[in-house]
Amino acid sequence: MIKQDIGEYKHIWIFVEHKDGKAKSVSFELISKARELAEVLGCEVHTFALGKKVKHLADEVFRYGANKFYFIEDNLLSEYKTEPFRDAASYLIDKYKPEIVLIGATTLGRDLAGTIATKLNTGLTADTTGLDIDKKTNNLLMTRPTFGGNLMATIFCPDNRPQMSTSRPGVYKAVEFSVEGEVVEESFKFNKSNYLKTVIDKTLESEEAVNLNFYDVIVAGGLGMETKENFKYVKELSSILGGTWAASRKAVQMGWAPQTRQVGQTGQTVHPKIYIACGISGAIQHQVGMKSSEIIIAINKDEEAPIFEIATYGIVGETGKILPAMIDLFREKIKKER
Amino acid sequence: MHLLVFIKQVPDASQVRVNYNTGTLIREGVPAIINPFDKHAIEEAVRIKEKFSGTVSVITMGPPMAESSLKEALSMGVDNAYLLSDRVFAGSDTLATSYALWAGAKKIIEEKGDVDIFLSGKQAIDGDTAQTGPGIATRFDIPLVTYAIAIKDIDLKKRTIEIVRLIESGAETIETTFPCFITVEEEINKIRYAPLPYLIRAARATIKILNTKNTKIDSSKCGLKNSPTKVKKAFTPQKRERGEMINKGSMQDTLNFLYENIESTLKDMGKI
Amino acid sequence: MKRKDFDVIIVGAGPSGLAAGFVLAKAGVNTIIIERGKFPGSKNVMGGIFYTKAMDDLIPEFYKEAPVERHIIEQNLWFMDDVSHLGVSFKSQKYNSEPFNSFSVFRAKFDRWFAKKVEQMGALIINETVVTQPIVEGGKVVGVKTDRPDGDLYADVVIGADGVNSFLAKQLGLRNKIKPNIVALAVKEVIGLDKEKINDRFQLRSDKEGAAYEMTGPFLDGMEGMAWLYTNSSSISIGVGVVIQDLIEHKTNPNDLLEKIKAHPSVAPLIEGGQTKEYLAHMIPEGGYYATPKLFTDGFLTTGDAIMFVNNVNREGSNLAIESGKLAAKTYLEAKQTGDFSSKSLSRYQDKIRKSFACKDLSMYKNMPKLLEEKRYFLTKYPQFFIDFVYDWFSVDGVSKPDKIKKAKKEFGDKFGYVNFAKDLYAIWRYMIR
Ligand SMILES: Cc1cc2nc3c(=O)[nH]c(=O)nc-3n(C[C@H](O)[C@H](O)[C@H](O)COP(=O)(O)OP(=O)(O)OC[C@H]3O[C@@H](n4cnc5c(N)ncnc54)[C@H](O)[C@@H]3O)c2cc1C
Ligand SMILES: Cc1cc2nc3c(=O)[nH]c(=O)nc-3n(C[C@H](O)[C@H](O)[C@H](O)COP(=O)(O)OP(=O)(O)OC[C@H]3O[C@@H](n4cnc5c(N)ncnc54)[C@H](O)[C@@H]3O)c2cc1C
Numbered sequence A: 001m002i003k004q005d006i007g008e009y010k011h012i013w014i015f016v017e018h019k020d021g022k023a024k025s026v027s028f029e030l031i032s033k034a035r036e037l038a039e040v041l042g043c044e045v046h047t048f049a050l051g052k053k054v055k056h057l058a059d060e061v062f063r064y065g066a067n068k069f070y071f072i073e074d075n076l077l078s079e080y081k082t083e084p085f086r087d088a089a090s091y092l093i094d095k096y097k098p099e100i101v102l103i104g105a106t107t108l109g110r111d112l113a114g115t116i117a118t119k120l121n122t123g124l125t126a127d128t129t130g131l132d133i134d135k136k137t138n139n140l141l142m143t144r145p146t147f148g149g150n151l152m153a154t155i156f157c158p159d160n161r162p163q164m165s166t167s168r169p170g171v172y173k174a175v176e177f178s179v180e181g182e183v184v185e186e187s188f189k190f191n192k193s194n195y196l197k198t199v200i201d202k203t204l205e206s207e208e209a210v211n212l213n214f215y216d217v218i219v220a221g222g223l224g225m226e227t228k229e230n231f232k233y234v235k236e237l238s239s240i241l242g243g244t245w246a247a248s249r250k251a252v253q254m255g256w257a258p259q260t261r262q263v264g265q266t267g268q269t270v271h272p273k274i275y276i277a278c279g280i281s282g283a284i285q286h287q288v289g290m291k292s293s294e295i296i297i298a299i300n301k302d303e304e305a306p307i308f309e310i311a312t313y314g315i316v317g318e319t320g321k322i323l324p325a326m327i328d329l330f331r332e333k334i335k336k337e338r
Numbered sequence B: 001m002h003l004l005v006f007i008k009q010v011p012d013a014s015q016v017r018v019n020y021n022t023g024t025l026i027r028e029g030v031p032a033i034i035n036p037f038d039k040h041a042i043e044e045a046v047r048i049k050e051k052f053s054g055t056v057s058v059i060t061m062g063p064p065m066a067e068s069s070l071k072e073a074l075s076m077g078v079d080n081a082y083l084l085s086d087r088v089f090a091g092s093d094t095l096a097t098s099y100a101l102w103a104g105a106k107k108i109i110e111e112k113g114d115v116d117i118f119l120s121g122k123q124a125i126d127g128d129t130a131q132t133g134p135g136i137a138t139r140f141d142i143p144l145v146t147y148a149i150a151i152k153d154i155d156l157k158k159r160t161i162e163i164v165r166l167i168e169s170g171a172e173t174i175e176t177t178f179p180c181f182i183t184v185e186e187e188i189n190k191i192r193y194a195p196l197p198y199l200i201r202a203a204r205a206t207i208k209i210l211n212t213k214n215t216k217i218d219s220s221k222c223g224l225k226n227s228p229t230k231v232k233k234a235f236t237p238q239k240r241e242r243g244e245m246i247n248k249g250s251m252q253d254t255l256n257f258l259y260e261n262i263e264s265t266l267k268d269m270g271k272i
Numbered sequence C: 001m002k003r004k005d006f007d008v009i010i011v012g013a014g015p016s017g018l019a020a021g022f023v024l025a026k027a028g029v030n031t032i033i034i035e036r037g038k039f040p041g042s043k044n045v046m047g048g049i050f051y052t053k054a055m056d057d058l059i060p061e062f063y064k065e066a067p068v069e070r071h072i073i074e075q076n077l078w079f080m081d082d083v084s085h086l087g088v089s090f091k092s093q094k095y096n097s098e099p100f101n102s103f104s105v106f107r108a109k110f111d112r113w114f115a116k117k118v119e120q121m122g123a124l125i126i127n128e129t130v131v132t133q134p135i136v137e138g139g140k141v142v143g144v145k146t147d148r149p150d151g152d153l154y155a156d157v158v159i160g161a162d163g164v165n166s167f168l169a170k171q172l173g174l175r176n177k178i179k180p181n182i183v184a185l186a187v188k189e190v191i192g193l194d195k196e197k198i199n200d201r202f203q204l205r206s207d208k209e210g211a212a213y214e215m216t217g218p219f220l221d222g223m224e225g226m227a228w229l230y231t232n233s234s235s236i237s238i239g240v241g242v243v244i245q246d247l248i249e250h251k252t253n254p255n256d257l258l259e260k261i262k263a264h265p266s267v268a269p270l271i272e273g274g275q276t277k278e279y280l281a282h283m284i285p286e287g288g289y290y291a292t293p294k295l296f297t298d299g300f301l302t303t304g305d306a307i308m309f310v311n312n313v314n315r316e317g318s319n320l321a322i323e324s325g326k327l328a329a330k331t332y333l334e335a336k337q338t339g340d341f342s343s344k345s346l347s348r349y350q351d352k353i354r355k356s357f358a359c360k361d362l363s364m365y366k367n368m369p370k371l372l373e374e375k376r377y378f379l380t381k382y383p384q385f386f387i388d389f390v391y392d393w394f395s396v397d398g399v400s401k402p403d404k405i406k407k408a409k410k411e412f413g414d415k416f417g418y419v420n421f422a423k424d425l426y427a428i429w430r431y432m433i434r
């Protein structure tokens, strides 16, 4: 391994992910966290964005305390494709040599980060939920769940720079802290013939295709929903709470939900703020997919159901009775408070 | 057509238990399985092969016991199986792993010809990084398509492929050219019950061993020592405490109690 | 041309199928073994006492390499009532030398190892595949159907080594449905315990030495059955098997029976502090010699548990299975010389089985099941009487020893009648020894 001169590297960089020019909240969360880290390291927080039109994001990142905003605008970056994003990002990082690069652990972020780290020949820590500075060495300590959340590992990257991590959305709080930042426009000469991918179709999220990880509230139904018809409660409650709905494998097998909405070992792993399990027994294969949710609310008629072992709040009862009442309650409360 | 699938042998995560006293995982007696997503990658490769004719190769990097996973892959209809196994690989992070697998794949290309489609699982259920696939694709400098849920179309003449992949807001269909690298989700297919002739061929097949001696793998890029990321410590997360059962006198009381308890969270989340 | 994929298809990779496969493959016969489990032994996750001889003939000094637990140096037979046991114990240094008489083994490990050896000899083993029926053409077995797509296979001979439920033999009309009075239901547990504790409790001098116990008597409430306990390296196997008919008649659940045994004052201290690691229920053929069905037909041989080749008196099974597997393979090899796989040619198998040590053993005990069915009190009243007598004998209660004998003699006479006792002795002699 070629040792780098790691002393050259300075400042913390945050990748500003956006969708059609609107920044994702994880970017602000990471800026806020980076400010804490920067204080320990005595450095600045810088941000970078790529796209067709992204300059306007500068104001937003400065509002959260970023000191600099780098960006590249190019038609080739109008929609996300791994390779041009990879090349543009690698170019910027290689040129400015930040000490730390943080990217939101979103679908896009996790697709992109591995390719950048490989290009830059540096270490990348996946999907972290904790970031710290080792006061002795000034190394970044990155803590992440593995084995489906059963084991936590603290990873560091002592000899390579930048130290890179994808960081899980929703872990840190975005705190406003306005500063006068500096905007730096950059450009990258894309060799167009290198990019062999076209997006020929985009379908908006549907019953079938959904990325559960995008949501902070998930209402999931299991065999205890009893009928496909009853899944309407699950869907309605999730929409009132501004979340999405999901299912256990048995419910998927019954044809009550598409496989894309399955949570668990062979479905998606989710960690929303609130997970409501309705008529789900809590088999270990289901648990590995959801037990790192912050609040788990379980409704089950069997008070011995294993789901109650991990539930924050357990309600013993019939899904068919409790869910309609819950829908009414939340509908009313949420309207009132607004 | 030549398809190459990367598979990892993992402990069956659903059977791994946590010892909260020692802060370690109890892996004793836990069966080793093919990473569930990788099985779907194998299945997809075999289906493509059956439709367009060609061969499917698989490679795994791991200890000698990983052979059993290769045998299983063969019985699913794979034609060639390679075990990349050498002491120097131990402790590799994803940068080192993707380097070794890339170098191993180049050896397979030397032996069996150019690869049109590389496949891997989206993520391993033990390491959970989802970084190995992107790493290999980058080294080959070929288009990467992650989180694939369907292969819609393959045009052998134009050497193009249409893939549906999950994105945050739904799904998108990508067209790209061979060679390319696809990481797959579970819903890309249903694993079939393999025909008996596949199993018989698998029982007869031999597994080829690759190591630093018979490939051009540079061992100074492999293993714990040469991996940029290191594990400082590993510990078990705090055990999720059993919460409270909140049944009150009436259902309305129960639900009101629930609401009071999560009100502040809902506020933080901007729901109310 | 007639289709032929292999010379021989063996159904089932238990000890008998593997032994047959070993002998055949070694002789260069193109052999395939079809097993429905994930791997050989996976359907038989626990172990047993494995008698060495049959295996040692096949693979000399196999125990140096095979995954065995402990060799057994002490055998015990206990008659138990609810609170006592009366035991016969035999421990000998003779059991401490190679090739060892018997071992405790875990089948999941042992069968897997054995399967590797068979594969090394050149046989193919296909797992996770269920044979669904024999293919019969012109009255001759020519192959098997499996549950896999493109799953038919053809061969000169099919060997049914598919265990106690052998549905191949059933489908071919070689045997009737198993009656509940000739099959026992066994439940078994493996209880994890430190090596040192085991050595201490069973007075063993190393982790390699082991002890075995068999238990019967009135605690079974008159049901025909046997309980057993033996030591593995760092665990204890304990189980009980009872004839199914008796379970039905006594409305007894074998799990409850096992719990009762585990709580028995003579047993509990042996397993105290252990953690149950595995649990299993399974059937054992108990019919013995008379239950053995027809062993062959055109193009077909059957072995092991499938022919009820089990010595339930001495708890042997896997070694007999190996023996029968070997003999089936030898029969095939002889038939191959003439290319005649008809029923007539394969009938040599029957002779071989009859001449084997195993069959002689079985024949010796052949009337045991019937005897026990007729004279149920052999298992209850006699043992109870002797237990009570011994209790009385050792109790210091002011009654002199000669008086105790006198009293016992009288009670015995009243209870059983001396003439009846003589008859019973004669019955045992006639049924068993001859
Ligand atoms: C290799 C493997 C991978 C797997 N992967 C997954 C996975 O990814 N995700 C997954 O979810 N599972 C997975 N499973 C399956 C898992 O083991 C369970 O079978 C499944 O999670 C059970 O689904 P369930 O809770 O809906 O059904 P059940 O276990 O049948 O539970 C139904 C529950 O509903 C309750 N109930 C019934 N009626 C009512 C009512 N009217 N009101 C209230 N409660 C009621 C019952 O008390 C019960 O607790 C996997 C299994 C294997 C072997
Ligand atoms: C507790 C812990 C934490 C770790 N954290 C990190 C980290 O943050 N960053 C990091 O770089 N490394 C990390 N590692 C090391 C990492 O787990 C290994 O490098 C591993 O070999 C590959 O990563 P993965 O298991 O996450 O696989 P993924 O990258 O999630 O696997 C994706 C796909 O790549 C293919 N694949 C993966 N491994 C192999 C293989 N050996 N052979 C063939 N195909 C394969 C499979 O198709 C698989 O589905 C960690 C290891 C441990 C034990």
Ligand SMILES: Cc1cc2nc3c(=O)[nH]c(=O)nc-3n(C[C@H](O)[C@H](O)[C@H](O)COP(=O)(O)OP(=O)(O)OC[C@H]3O[C@@H](n4cnc5c(N)ncnc54)[C@H](O)[C@@H]3O)c2cc1C
Residues within 6 Å of the ligand: C011, C012, C013, C014, C015, C016, C017, C034, C035, C036, C037, C040, C041, C043, C044, C047, C048, C049, C050, C051, C129, C130, C131, C132, C161, C162, C163, C164, C186, C187, C188, C239, C282, C283, C284, C303, C304, C305, C306, C310, C315, C316, C317, C318, C319, C321
């Ligand atoms: C609880 C218990 C305790 C015992 N203890 C002892 C002991 O201490 N010592 C001893 O020597 N013996 C013991 N035995 C007996 C011994 O286990 C058997 O006698 C022996 O396993 C018989 O070997 P086998 O090869 O005939 O059949 P099995 O070992 O039963 O093997 C049959 C194989 O065929 C497979 N099979 C069945 N049907 C099909 C099909 N249709 N398609 C494909 N595969 C199929 C099965 O999965 C199985 O692997 C015990 C048995 C039991 C149940």
